[in-house]
Amino acid sequence: MINLEVPKKFTGLVRQAHQVSKEVLRANSRKYDRAEHSYPKELDMLASLVDGMNDGGGQGAGAAGVRREKSDDDSNRNGSNLSTALGIIEMCWGDVGLLLSMPRQGLGNSAIASVANEEQLERFAGRWAAMAITEPGCGSDSAAIRTTAVKDGDEYILNGEKIYVTAGERADLVVVWATLDKSAGRAAIKSFVVEKGTPGFELVRLEKKLGIKSSDTAAFVLKDCRVPADNLLGDPTVNVEKGFAGVMQTFDNTRPLVAAMAIGLARAALEETRKTLESAGVDIDYDQLVTQQSAAAAEFIRMEADFEAARLLMMEAAWMADNRKPNSLQASMAKAKAGRSCVDISLKCVELCGNFGYTEDSLLEKWARDSKILDIFExxxxxxxxxxARRLLGKSSAELK
Known part of the structure; x- marks a missing residue:
């Protein structure tokens, strides 16, 4: 049976992640918001700490990949999916952009951890991997990818363009999604690990953004870029019956983690707003009906309820992944709810706090800017x-567009 409280065995991780978030991420949040594209050197030490937590048998607090392991044990498990999500909440309480800038904690690492074979896991261990999906003519519809991969002996030749690659400049590897056969549709979409410095893999620009300015967002062009065949993640065959479920498994793991990012930011905004309201004499009384309280207090209670619903959906999706249960529906529900709630909460907190929320006197205006990406990416x-809707109605992508 699922228990949506924080497991006792993870309390040490949560406490440590919060301390690091407070002393490193929150402390440097405004600095790197103003210095867009500057590398946060403070994160090198932090990355070493996360590596030590992983080597010691724990789970890091960054956006590291998680893997579902097969087991004959049918008992309830609270594993790496949930522990990673809990760590991410604490780190994003500090700063989302800085979390995304942590070495070896990229979304590409999640892709590798989700679908790589044992040899690939060992070969790419300890390296920072970004993930490149979006293209100029292909955003939310991943199946519309036009970057091509053509087999040539023991290599694949990649051609195409990728944009909005988080940590693309700083990462060692980029997991590139490409199609083996455009006519085969979704089934031909595969992911390839491309090492930085590979001939034909060119960084063309870094984006200037609304939020998460401390995180670099890159655009690449692939021109006859040759990649070893054994850098293809998952099954190389085109199986029309299976579709591209293999590469999409990555999202079942990473969408709850993005939801966790949104929950961390929303909690930070709520805590700051509570302090501001209480200092202004606004009494938030949970023993009174909402209709009998001030408008500000009633709005705050509504936001807290919205936040809690998102948090519980995220916990459920992560728990299901740990217990080897299909969680595509729950992962999307968690991502949708948390992303929308995070934007709504952060903007309303700015409104409730007036000039204090709108100016750089606090981080509320920054959190409002950072929040939007959490409703967009992944x-x-x-x-x-x-x-x-497709999952609930039992419709295929062809039947419900």
Whole structure:
């Protein structure tokens, strides 16, 4: 039976992640928001700490990949999916952009951890991997990818363009999604690990963004880029019956983690807003009906309820992954709810706090800017709702577009 409280065995991780978040990420949040594209050198030490936590048998607090392991044990498990999500909440309480900038904690690492074979796991261990999916003509519809991969002996030749690659400049590896056969549709979409410095793999620009300015967001062009055949993640065959479930398994693991990012930011905004309201004499009384309290207090209680619903959905999705249960529906529900709630909460907190929320006197205005990406990447709000509808109605992507 699922228990949506924080497991006792993870309390040490949560406490440590919060301390690091407070002393490193939150402390440097405004500095790197103002210094867009500057590398946060403070994170090198932090990355070493996370590596030590992983080597010691724990789970890091960054956006590291998680893997579902097969087991004959049918008992309830609280494993790496949930522990990683709990760590991410604490780290994003400090700063989302800095979390995304942590070495060896990229979303590409999640892709490798989700679908790589044992040899690939060992070969790419300890390296920082970004993930490249989006293209100029392909955003939310991953199946519309036009970057091609053509087999040539023991190599694949990749051609195409990728944009909005988080940590693309700083990472050692980039997991590139490409199609083996455009006519085969989704089934031909595969992911390839491309090492930085590979001929034909060119960084063309870094994006200037609304939020998460401390995180570099890159655009690449692939021109006859040759990649070893054994850098293809998962099954190399095109199976029309299976579709591209193999590469999409990555999202079942990473969408709850993005939801965790949103929950961490929303909690930070709520805590700061509570302090501001209480200092202004606003009494938030949980023993009184909402209709009998001030408008500010009633709004705050509503936001807390929205936050808690998102948190519980995220916990459920992560728990299901740990217990080897299909969680595509729950992962999308968690991502959709948390992404939307995070944006709503952060903007309302700015409104409730007036000039204090709108100026740089606090981090509230920054959190409001940072929040929007959490409703966009890893699948937009609209795409998540479409996936949820397909799952609930039993419709295929061809039947419900």
């Amino acid at each position: 699948g937009t709000q609209q795409i998540q709702q479409l996936i949820i």
